[in-house]
Amino acid sequence: xxxxxxxxxxxxxxxxxxxxxxxxxxxxxxxxxxxxxxxxxxxxxxxxxxxxxxxxxxxxxxxxxxxxxxxxxxxxxxxxxxxxxxxxxxxxxxxxxxxxxxxxxxxxxxxxxxxxxxxxxxxxxxxxxxxxxxxxxxxxxxxxxxxxxxxxxxxxxxxxxxxxxxxxxxxxxxxxxxxxxxxxxxxxxxxxxxxxxxxxxxxxxxxxxxxxxxxxxxxxxxxxxxxxxxxxxxxxxxxxxxxxxxxxxxxxxxxxxxxxxxxx
Amino acid sequence: xxxxxxxxxxxxxxxxxxxxxxxxxxxxxxxxxxxxxxxxxxxxxxxxxxxxxxxxxxxxxxxxxx
Numbered sequence: 001x002x003x004x005x006x007x008x009x010x011x012x013x014x015x016x017x018x019x020x021x022x023x024x025x026x027x028x029x030x031x032x033x034x035x036x037x038x039x040x041x042x043x044x045x046x047x048x049x050x051x052x053x054x055x056x057x058x059x060x061x062x063x064x065x066x067x068x069x070x071x072x073x074x075x076x077x078x079x080x081x082x083x084x085x086x087x088x089x090x091x092x093x094x095x096x097x098x099x100x101x102x103x104x105x106x107x108x109x110x111x112x113x114x115x116x117x118x119x120x121x122x123x124x125x126x127x128x129x130x131x132x133x134x135x136x137x138x139x140x141x142x143x144x145x146x147x148x149x150x151x152x153x154x155x156x157x158x159x160x161x162x163x164x165x166x167x168x169x170x171x172x173x174x175x176x177x178x179x180x181x182x183x184x185x186x187x188x189x190x191x192x193x194x195x196x197x198x199x200x201x202x203x204x205x206x207x208x209x210x211x212x213x214x215x216x217x218x219x220x221x222x223x224x225x226x227x228x229x230x231x232x233x234x235x236x237x238x239x240x241x242x243x244x245x246x247x248x249x250x251x252x253x254x255x256x257x258x259x260x261x262x263x264x
Numbered sequence: 265x266x267x268x269x270x271x272x273x274x275x276x277x278x279x280x281x282x283x284x285x286x287x288x289x290x291x292x293x294x295x296x297x298x299x300x301x302x303x304x305x306x307x308x309x310x311x312x313x314x315x316x317x318x319x320x321x322x323x324x325x326x327x328x329x330x
Contacts, residue, residue, distance in 0.1 A: 021330070045326070059325065076329050211330025
């Protein structure tokens with residue numbers, strides 16, 4: 001276990017679970033859930049300051065200090081490469097020359113499916129600009145490879161639609177992506193429950209990013225803990241290597257000899 | 265002078281700096297990032313960057329998100 005290293009952009013992390021910080025009841029619940037998840041990287045969104053409204057109000061950063069967590073600013077809500085690039089440049093300034101970012105350029109408001117053309121454009125600019133880009137994308141192996149070639153430090157295909165909780169709809173595509181890429185592959189979006197996370201890690205994903213599955217559970221803090229365990233179980237299971245499936249051919253686990261005499 | 269701040273037009277005293285503006289908005293010392301007419305104004309330059317009538321400013325913070 002000790003030699004199972006998870007690295008993103010040259011930095012080593014103990015947890016393969018990255019969590020979002022949206023959709024919680026309040027900052028205290030956000031903090032409690034993040035801590036229970038064991039996540040070291042947390043995503044944040046970049047939004048306009050509410051001018052004149054409660055200047056003294058607490059902020060997310062008070063509850064999850066950037067000194068204790070690696071912030072992963074995202075471009076959620078951006079529909080063009082230009083907006084995503086501007087947002088992340090602001091994030092870099094906001095977080096003191098912070099380079100690790102999550103790029104997502106959305107295609108439409110109904111599906112929140114990525115706009116892959118704009119994503120590729122933004123990725124090229126951001127990588128050249130010195131960002132370490134973790135990129136949300138569709139589960140297309142060809143596009144995933146292009147994003148790696150552009151220089152993204154992690155590729156993050158969706159398992160199903162953002163916030164849908166539908167789980168892993170196409171494990172075959174994920175496998176193709178995992179097999180072809182040398183940078184970390186993380187499932188981002190669509191996870192609904194702990195078993196989904198385990199399946200993702202069992203498939204060989206290097207990690208997983210989720211928000212709604214925890215925040216919208218009946219007990220978010222407890223689900224956060226479940227996700228931590230699920231990710232660890234999935235990773236261990238992947239490393240252990242599962243037994244081959246033997247369809248229609250049972251194989252008893254107990255000795256076949258030495259049974260007492262069969263009754264007549 | 266008039267500034268466009270996060271999409272809203274607001275009146276400010278003439279030729280103030282970015283730092284002055286933050287003071288007026290009671291945001292001094294808060295972690296915010298500012299873009300002026302499409303260009304980032306680094307925190308180290310807030311005190312030296314003088315604003316002009318018609319400038320378009322975006323001012324952002326980190327919030328919860330996935």
